[in-house]
Amino acid sequence: MTIEVENLYRDFGRHEALRGLSLTVPRGSAYALIGANGAGKTTTIKTVMNIITPTRGSTRILGVDSRSLGVAQLQRIGYVSENQELPRRLTVAQYLEYLRPFYPSWDRELERSVLGELRLPADRRMGDLSHGMRIKMALACALPFRPEVLILDEPFSGLDSLVRDEFMARLLQQAGEMTILISSHELSEIEGITTHVGFIDQGRLLFQESMSELSDRFRQVRITLSAPGRVPEPTPPGWLDTSLAGNVVSFVDSQFTEATLAASVAALFHGVRSIDVQPIDLRAIFTTLARAARGGTS
């Protein structure tokens, strides 16, 4: 595993930001940490990077306890955050020049290519860059040394779609070379590269699994009945967001198996005219889960 988080707690005064969170990011994966605002994503990432010390529990990255992260490990980790503070009075070129000697694997050719593709003005002071440009600059500082691990904390916040596209296009070019841990609300943007997903709510990880397993087990189901019916109480485990509109029952099945769905529906409803099953995207899965978590179900 490239990143391991075990039973992590972090308090800020009386507020418990993390409450026993555990997760593992496999080597070579692109792990999306998703959750509502304030769920604990940024705190988890900052703890992994040893920017914040945990109240309890431990995090390991590249085989080393985060609290012991040293030069050797940081030379292999790229980090991009929405609110990263870069030296305002240095120009883009000056800062890249400053960073180069810290990374033995820094690739000048790659740097030029990244800079060109992200269209960053080399002679502009970083304090004069727009928010979007600053995020791109953070990415430009994180890629040229070909990191083994790239950690992205809400990288798309406040970016327009054009900048997002540029960012993702550049990221995708190197995505295969590294392990990525990304937290983002822009699920449609990251769905293309995500291989694993962890869902975090109120400081706890509710589940984590591979994207393919997740896609396989979540389905939007619409049952059309011959006459108006009613939603069974309680709903079967795994049925989320269940609703009734006339004679149509809709829900998200979070434990979908093709073989058993028809039998379950037949046992609960009379006069089933048709069952429509559609795969759903990561964004819809997240929305459903977030709503369910707020409602007390999971």
Next chain:
Amino acid sequence: MIWHILRKDTRLVWWLAAMAAAAQACAALVARIIDGGRQSLQLHLVGDMLAAVAVFSFAMAVVAVMQQDPVPGTRQDWLVRPIRRSDLVLAKLAAVLLLLQLPMWVVDVGVGLVHGFGLTAAMLSAGSRTLQMFCELALPAMLIGAVTRTVGEAVIMAVACLLLYMMLFVVGLSLLLGIKATIMDSGSHWMFTAAFDLAALLGTALLLRLQYSSRRTLLARWLLVGGGAAIVGIAFMPWPLAFSMQSALAPLPAAARPIDVTYNSHAGRFQLPLGALPVLSSALQLPLEFTGLPADSLVMMDRADVRISAPDGTLLYKGTSHVSVDGQGSILWARFWVRTGPGDGPVHALYQRIYLPPEVYAQLAHREVRLAVDYSLTLFGQATRDALPAVAGNKRLADLGQCRTSVDAEGDDVVLECWSATRPSSCATAYLEEPGTGARDFAAYLCMPDYSPALFGQVWPDAIYRTRGEVQ
């Protein structure tokens, strides 16, 4: 990577360093004009202002160096870079020394050379000032810079600390409890400076380690504020303790033992010298007799603790009398000096003037009281003796440096001014002498007691020691 980080910081704060050095150079230029004989209040004000700007810019530049990679917070880019924390701290230290202190040292060396001192003397003198600036200004500014994120935050923290210490010590201890900063107006004030310097060195080592290794800003801030309070507290140490420490450190601790100070019951009432104006203040004139004084020596009163009580023992007044405020609100320097010449005997008499608050004086003037005075005295031996013409004299004197004489603007005093690259004697006696007859006029005592070890240098406004006195 230390030099690499230093180069980045230099690129960012060179202009602040240049500003501090330029202000220092301008202040030195003004001081040179004043030393050249153009005395005016305006020039003194401009010189002081420029020296203050230099010091302030220097402190701001130190803070700015530290805040190029701020420690508090969780968003700074350097936190995720493969930068050794020790390299970062050493780079900051190197920036303070090379970028900020070196130019000021060069300016100070230049000032020494312009004053006619040799290169080695000028370099040593400037080095001594640099060392003191480092301990008393750079290190505290580094600490403040390490626990704040912006210059504004740093200024707020510094001002808040000053206000807190004023409330705690000036209002609390001094005004409410009557405990004074006893050593600060004595020659032992270096004890406070030494404690401050030592605490700055140790505190910086401790707090920078704490901040850069575990970034515990809140704890570091509390330690900084608390440590500062503890150091300020040293200025309020009991005087007997300070005096006994100073006595133990004296070159000849036992030299003053044979000297006795007694009440001179035969002296009678104090008589004003013929033609002298009566002093408009409420002062006692206490006749004293000194015995056992060696020839060619000077006894100076550091402090006198005065207790006046009723015959039944009831305490009526308690105070110190080396600095007093008279009935007009003026601060009066109430020290006394007893000087013996080469052929003088061991017994000397004088009247000590003890200023009392007017209401105390009025209350006690016509009643019988007991007076107890606890003296702290310093015995100076004569090291050298020299002479130069009273007017237009210009000569290097052994313990005072390069000296010159002139007549003041009013034409009634001879002014003696000396400049030195090394610490001059902290006590000198000057008098006018008729070469033919050997007759002498009143002596002027140029004593600004400073018993600090030689390591402590001159800080304000530059590295040159200046001695000035007027002989009537």
